[in-house]
Amino acid sequence: MTSLSLNPAQSESQMCAELAQVLGLPEPVSTTVLQAALASDSYARSLLASRRTPQMLQMLLASPPRRTRPKVEHNTAELIQRGSRSLLTWARTGFSTTDPVEREARSQSCLQCPHRRAPGASLLQATRSELGVCGLCGCPLSRKVSMLSESCPGESPNTPGINRWGQAITLSEPLY
Numbered sequence: 001m002t003s004l005s006l007n008p009a010q011s012e013s014q015m016c017a018e019l020a021q022v023l024g025l026p027e028p029v030s031t032t033v034l035q036a037a038l039a040s041d042s043y044a045r046s047l048l049a050s051r052r053t054p055q056m057l058q059m060l061l062a063s064p065p066r067r068t069r070p071k072v073e074h075n076t077a078e079l080i081q082r083g084s085r086s087l088l089t090w091a092r093t094g095f096s097t098t099d100p101v102e103r104e105a106r107s108q109s110c111l112q113c114p115h116r117r118a119p120g121a122s123l124l125q126a127t128r129s130e131l132g133v134c135g136l137c138g139c140p141l142s143r144k145v146s147m148l149s150e151s152c153p154g155e156s157p158n159t160p161g162i163n164r165w166g167q168a169i170t171l172s173e174p175l176y
Helices: 012-023 031-039 041-049 054-062 076-092 100-111
Strands: none
Touching: 012 031, 012 041, 031 041, 041 054
16 A cells, blocks of 8 residues: 555554545554455455445444465475365265356356465376466365365455355355
8 A cells, every 4th residue: 555654663453544534534443454455456446446335334343354374385395285184075076076057156266255265286296177277275176066075265355154056155165
């Protein structure tokens, strides 16, 4: 955010007060709002654009986006470990695959996901599919959408607690 001076000597509470001043607010913003604005350029721009629309600004302040830590690259050991766990889980289901309707719905969700990446250079991510690779977990999406035992690691942007495939996110799923 260009209006915020990110002076390392400045405390978090000072930065919260400064952001509030930029937004024309009488009190400092929460640390959650500050951290979200620093982590997401689009959220920071939305806050700035909403300065003169109090209802919109209050809505943005009340529900800052959750911070995600997408990985750009996955190391080979991590991919082997995750792939092995996935294969074992899939085997426990009798190698069940999704029906064509569900597979297409999952594929469409993946195609619209901002975390989707082109296939990596690693042989473990090799895929001939236009779906590419999940940027959150490193899995080849053409395989992931077909395996009934798999779930999407990304939260739905519209429904907290639900992943992009419409499944409830459980604590046993890793948060990436």
